[in-house]
Amino acid sequence: RAPGLSVPITCGHPTVGTGTGADLVSPVRAEEELAVTILQRAWWRHIDRRLFRLLTHTIRAAEHCITYEIVRRVSPLEAELIKDPSMQYKVRFRFAGHEFPPFIVFKIFHHTGGQGSKYISGRRTISPASEAAVDACKLMGHRKYYDQMIWEELQYQTHKIIDEIDVATVKDYMQVRNVFKYFLTGFGNEKKTSFGKKD
Structure with missing residues (x-):
């Protein structure tokens, strides 16, 4: 304005x-x-509404043609993941933020061969005592990796059930589902490994 x-x-x-x-x-x-x-x-x-609508249509169109270039600018490390030709993936871009202009966030989905798409989450894929965890620490840097571990421990202390491993009853399942929804809808986007934020 x-x-x-x-x-x-x-x-x-x-x-x-x-x-x-x-x-x-x-x-x-x-x-x-x-x-x-x-x-x-x-x-x-x-x-503002017209501009936001135009930006939304533009970013949805970009999902079909220039996905790699956008992901490379938003999160170069995750762009290397989708560069692999053997990986069947789909990237969904969205806008986030409380002010205009918004920032770009994204999710990477893996096609599972006729069983729909599955959201790729490093937290679910990488077990703590594996070589992948060591590699993640090297890629992220010790400080960022430890911050992530501390953040997850704080969430565990607050909510008690934050992972699928902790689920024992239907009530537990609903709680972990609500925790995931809460963090995926805006508060924790920058903490997830498959989300990116433009700096």
Whole structure:
């Protein structure tokens, strides 16, 4: 939006003066200025919505043609994963954030050969005592890797059941499902290994 943009109103109504020299705006002029403000806000909301709709259509179209280039700019390490020609994948881009303009997040889905698509999650795929965990530590860096481990431990202390391994009853399953939904819908996007955020 252009800062300070306003529509000038010329009004033939005189302002009413007081004894101290301060000018007061007539009620008609005040109503006109209020109407202009309302119209300006409505117009900018309309423009923002149209722009967001256009951006959404653009990023959905990009899922079909320039996926690798976008993922490479958002998260270069994960772009190497989808560069593998043997991997059958689909990347879904979305916008996130509480302010405009939004930032790009994405999920990588693996085609499982007629059984639908499965979301690739490093947390579910890599067991802690494996070589993959050591490689993840090397790729992420010790600081980032330890921050992730501490964050997961804090979540475990808060929610108690945060992984499929912890599930013993239907109630446990519903709780872990709600925890996953909570973190995937905005709060924990930057913590997941298959999400990227543009810096």
